[in-house]
Amino acid sequence: MLNDKITVTPKHEQAADVIIDFMGEEIKPKFIIAIGGEVGSGKSTLAYALAMKFKKQGLRSKIVDLDDFYKVSPLERKQWRRDNGIESVGSDEYDWGKIIHVINDFYEDNTSVMPCVDLITNYVDEIKTSFKGVDLMIINGLYATKIEKADLRVFIELTYDETKEAQVFGGKEEITAFRKQILEREHQMVQALKAGCDLFFDFDANLDKYHL
Amino acid sequence: MLGDVLLITEKHQIAGQAILEYVLANRKEKMMIAISGESGSGKTELAHVVAKGLRKHGIMAKPLHIDNYYRIHPLQRTEWRKSHGIENVVGPGEYDWETLRRNIKEFKEGKPSTGPCVDLVTEQIDQLTTDYSGIDMLIIDGLYAIKTENVDVRVFIELTYHETKKAQAVRGKEPQNEYRMKVLETEHQQVQALKSSADIFIGMDYAFRLA
Numbered sequence: 001m002l003n004d005k006i007t008v009t010p011k012h013e014q015a016a017d018v019i020i021d022f023m024g025e026e027i028k029p030k031f032i033i034a035i036g037g038e039v040g041s042g043k044s045t046l047a048y049a050l051a052m053k054f055k056k057q058g059l060r061s062k063i064v065d066l067d068d069f070y071k072v073s074p075l076e077r078k079q080w081r082r083d084n085g086i087e088s089v090g091s092d093e094y095d096w097g098k099i100i101h102v103i104n105d106f107y108e109d110n111t112s113v114m115p116c117v118d119l120i121t122n123y124v125d126e127i128k129t130s131f132k133g134v135d136l137m138i139i140n141g142l143y144a145t146k147i148e149k150a151d152l153r154v155f156i157e158l159t160y161d162e163t164k165e166a167q168v169f170g171g172k173e174e175i176t177a178f179r180k181q182i183l184e185r186e187h188q189m190v191q192a193l194k195a196g197c198d199l200f201f202d203f204d205a206n207l208d209k210y211h212l
Numbered sequence: 213m214l215g216d217v218l219l220i221t222e223k224h225q226i227a228g229q230a231i232l233e234y235v236l237a238n239r240k241e242k243m244m245i246a247i248s249g250e251s252g253s254g255k256t257e258l259a260h261v262v263a264k265g266l267r268k269h270g271i272m273a274k275p276l277h278i279d280n281y282y283r284i285h286p287l288q289r290t291e292w293r294k295s296h297g298i299e300n301v302v303g304p305g306e307y308d309w310e311t312l313r314r315n316i317k318e319f320k321e322g323k324p325s326t327g328p329c330v331d332l333v334t335e336q337i338d339q340l341t342t343d344y345s346g347i348d349m350l351i352i353d354g355l356y357a358i359k360t361e362n363v364d365v366r367v368f369i370e371l372t373y374h375e376t377k378k379a380q381a382v383r384g385k386e387p388q389n390e391y392r393m394k395v396l397e398t399e400h401q402q403v404q405a406l407k408s409s410a411d412i413f414i415g416m417d418y419a420f421r422l423a
Contacts, residue, residue, distance in 0.1 A: 001214075002340075003263075003275065005220070008217070048217075048333070051215070055335075060334050062333070062334055063215070063333060116340065118342075120263045120264055120267060120273070121267070121272050121346075121347065123342070123346060123347075125340055125343075126340070126341040127214075127340050128326075128339040128340075128341070129334075129338040130336065134334060134336075
C-alpha cells in the first residue's frame, strides 16, 4: 500500500511487545506472521509497530498487505460486487495464487513483483522487491490467518455494531444497504477464522482510512 | 516511500486547501506541482493533502517523493557523507536527477514508469512501476523539489530546521546528534538558496501567500 495513513498508539506498541514475547528468543528463519481480523481494527498499524520493533533487534521484516492482492481493482470493485451479488464478497476475491507465489519468493530469497495499491489514486502500481536478507514477513488482511504457511496467527477484534460503524464511517461515505451487507458478511467470515489463531487483541480502533 | 508515517494536522489541511484552490484556478494538463522545504517541515503531509483534495475534484494526482532518489543507499549514506565531508556532498547532487527526469518524462507521455521506492521498514530500495496513463498531475516533494525543470507550481515551506527539531524528534526518523545537526544546517543553506524561485510560500505559521 502506498499512502496508507498509520497512527501507532501505545496499545499497538504493547501488542507488538506481547507478540515478540510470545515468539520467544529463537525465531526460525523466514518467519511468517499473519495478522487477521475485522475491517478497521488496526491490522496494518500493528504490522508496522511490530516491524519497527524487529528492526531495532536487527531483524528485517517486509510488510505485505493482502488488500493489494484483490483480483478486481479498487476502482472497479464496488460495481463488480454489485454485479456479482453479496455472495461474491469473501476470501475468493483475493488472488491467492499470487500471494503464495510471493511467499515462495520470500522463502527462496528471490526478487518478487507484487501489486501495490496507491490509496490516493486508487490505482494498482507494481512493486519489485528483493527478499534477500529479509527475515520475517508480516502479512495483514481480513483473511490473512488463512495462510497455511503462517508460523504465528494474530487476530484483532472489533466489536461490530451499527452505532460504531456510523461513527467510524461517519461522513466519509454514505453507508448503503449493500455496504452494510458487505460488512456483515465480512464480519461473519472473519469471525470464522478466529478459532485457528494464537493471539488476540482488541484496540477498539477508530478507523482512519476507509476503502472498499 | 513505503512505511513512512505522516502526521497530518489541521495546519496541513488549511494550507493544502489554499494550494488546491490555486492549482484548480491555474489548472492545466499533466500539471506539475513541487513542494520544497527543510527536513520535517511537512512537505510530504502537504503533498498528501493536496493529492487527496484533487481526487475529490476528479483529478488523479500522484505524489512523487524525491527522497526515493538518493544515489547512496540509506544504510550507507551516513558513512558516505562523513567520509566525503558533509559540507562537500550534502545537497542536490546527492539525488539521481536523471532517473527522476525519466519518470517525469514518462508521466508527461502517459506511459508506465519504473522508479525507486524506499521501504523505510526494511531499508531497502524497491522498484515501483506506475502506469501514468490515468494520472493527471504530479506532486513532487523533497528538499530541492522546486529545482526540478518544467514545474508549473512551486511551493516553498518557510519553516526551518530550528523550528522543526521538535517535529523530527516526534517522528523519530533519525536520532538527533552532531552529525545530523551538521546535515540539517547544510541542507538549510541549500534549501534557502532556492526560495526566490517559489510561486507560493507557506509561512512560519503555515499561512499561504503568493510570491
